[in-house]
Amino acid sequence: MAIGRSVPKKESFDKVTGAAMYTADEVDARILHASLAISPYAHARILRIDTSLAEQIPGVRAILTGKASDVLIGEEIRDRPIIARDKVRYYGEVVAVAVADTEVAARRAADLLRVEYEPLPVINSPVDALKKDAPILHERLGEYESLEGVEPVPGTNIASVIRLRKGNADDGLKKSEIVVENTVFFTPSDHVAMETRCASAEIRPDGHILIETSSQVPFTVKKYMAKYFGIDSGWIVVHTPLVGGAYGGKTAIFLEPIAYLASKAVGGRKVKIVLTREEDMVAAPGRIGLHATIRLGSTSNGMMKAAHIRYWFDGGAYDDKSSDVARAAVADCSGPYAIEHLECECLTLYTNHTFAAAFRGYGHAELTFAMERTVDKLAEKLRIDPWELRMRNAAVPGNFAPTQDLLTPSNLGDLKTCLARLKTLAEWDDWQVRQVDRNRIQAKGISCFWKNSSMDTDATSGAIILFNPDGSLNLETGVVEIGTGTKTVLAQIAAERMRMSVDRIHVKLKVDTRITPEHWKTVASRGTFLAGRAVLKAADDAIRQLLDIAACVLRADPEDLVLENEKVYVRADPHVNIDVKDICYGYRYPNGNAIGGQIIGRGNYIQRRMNLLNPETGKGTPGPEWNVGAQAVVIEMDIRDCSYRLVKAISVIDAGKVLNPGGAFGQVMGAMAMGLSFANREGFDYNDKGMVLNPTLRDYTVLRYDEEPVYVVDFIETPCLDTPFGARALGEHGLIGMPAALADALSRAASVRLNTLPLYPETVWRARMGRFADDSV
16 A cells, blocks of 8 residues: 555655756856846836946856836736846845846846935835825836736725625624734835745747756746747746755746846846846845734623624735735635634735745635634633633634535544644643743644635646556656655555555656646645546546557456556456566567557546636635644743743644655645744845845744744644545645734733734833733733
8 A cells, every 4th residue: 555654755865865956956058147236125116227337247147127127017916127227126126137147246237236226215114104194105006917816906006905795794703702912013125045046948949948947847938938928838848856845835836037137138048047046035035024903792601692803914015926826815814713693804914025826725824823823812702711712712614614615524624633633742731831841831732723725716736647668657757856856645546546666656757837737736735636636537548558468468358457567458358468578568468469569548627616806805715625723832931031932832633544644744844844933033124225135044033943833733634525535735734823823822821912023032021011912911
């Protein structure tokens, strides 16, 4: 059996030996190099660009400014110039590109570009964006092309408005016996993937455009490059090798158009761009920020009845994916609770911050932090155990999602069982706060979450299985291997269906859009679901062909045959059999006659039963299933200076079916670490001019190895009937509730309500001193 085993990742040996190849590793004497000049201002008019000194650097081939193209790009709203034209809207925006024979020459040329700016007023938060005297960042907002469901408001800084209504929230709040209100806030942050973004482009003499990119979405790159530049998509070929971490940040189409324009400027030669760490942090898209307020009403015994939710998302200077992240948050805005009356108003706002891409969890860590902090406040006001309050209100089959979808045993995981398991693992009943010694306090915090995939309604995936003469298989899918081990799981799915060892299945790691079957995007924890369904169909197709040939050779009906251990048997008489390797390339009879040929199995899957959300009511179907989990964090704080250490982090997640236990544990543990790091210390520090004050890993710190807590990961299994073997999504879920659980633990330890991220010790100390605090606990 291949399913349920801890199988090492197929690419592990290449990675640990250094043989793995990434986009930036390509070495070719013909490659030219490009370097970026970025803006030191968050909002300014570009008055003049002097390229004379840069052009004198030996080896410089071209200097590109915004005049190189007037094309506007952006997936949700086409509002972003490829290179800034007329003005810049965020600190780090690309204003010019130098192309040269070497990286050194390109960097020197970029540094010698002289740009004259006229500073303009800065919008530094969603609140600032809504002020009456706020500058309008996009005067032409009403003229931009946008996707269906995106609702910009011309003449304002509102990129999109989304509303959701279920029942009557105002009436429900009036009738509630207890009402609490809570506001949370955090600034944009960075993905901090180990591999910085990189891309190359070449225009071949025959007209084909070859792009190699560290992207999670090579087929989307192909689609939008064709759309942006008016090129037939068949002329565009995108290659993606292994990607060194992405977390949603490599979904944006960012470097590819720049590389294409650079290649075009030098006669089609290949041009490669590799971002420095600082460029990757401030020029490339980051994580969305949020200012949210929730009013939550309940009965006196803690049954939640109504909620009014207001999101102001900090989408940055350009919309790109911000409005879609906001839409995902709106769709699941209640958290995993059965709340009868809901109203959510969501604005995606332009600010002078780095524009936002997807980020692991896709709006759900954000909505969860806002909702869970409010639930904790309600528990305090009711004097009810926060675990008990969550258990009483957990959504169950028969309830309706905020989007008014009926929740069923298949599409909803079992949150109550997750909470029960968490209670045991966290030893919740033993203590929640305790004094360790005179200066140290330990405290626990909990949270729970759910997540739908928020995917495109027509998301599709394909798979191809080809036999080798020795009977082994080659498996090819369009999933990008970004460190999740998805291609290994897909090999396990194929092995399970083909009744053979997973070691005999070879996977192709590099994606080539010319020959690789399309996969929508490697996002939303959808690789196993979409590509897994396609792999099952491809395996069934291959099995059908094998049995047809074996039936002729063995003189049996295909229905009487069975495939097992790389042999085809007659079910009633297993002694009558034939090896797969003898028929997978056809079969040759002793007299020389032959039948069949190389067996090629193909399969595809397209998402079904989904529809777009109505932007006025939020009604719709955002994805096929809601996956749930419960989490806890234990901290130890020094009450003298509010410094603290992470002691333990616990996750219990409904996995549906754990396909690869070792891989699942690693995925969840890594996501937990990422969620704690984000909550504990990550976030851009902006000055009043919108400049990022921590643009390097020297001053933008992430959780280090010696600061990690003990991780406890457990799974329950409630199968989702739509997915391969019942498996539910796991890639993002370990992150989602970590910030809320950490804030809960620290609030309990410090006896003050914490609603602002990141939770530096200084943040906690300031709250105890009366700043940033909502109220005392």
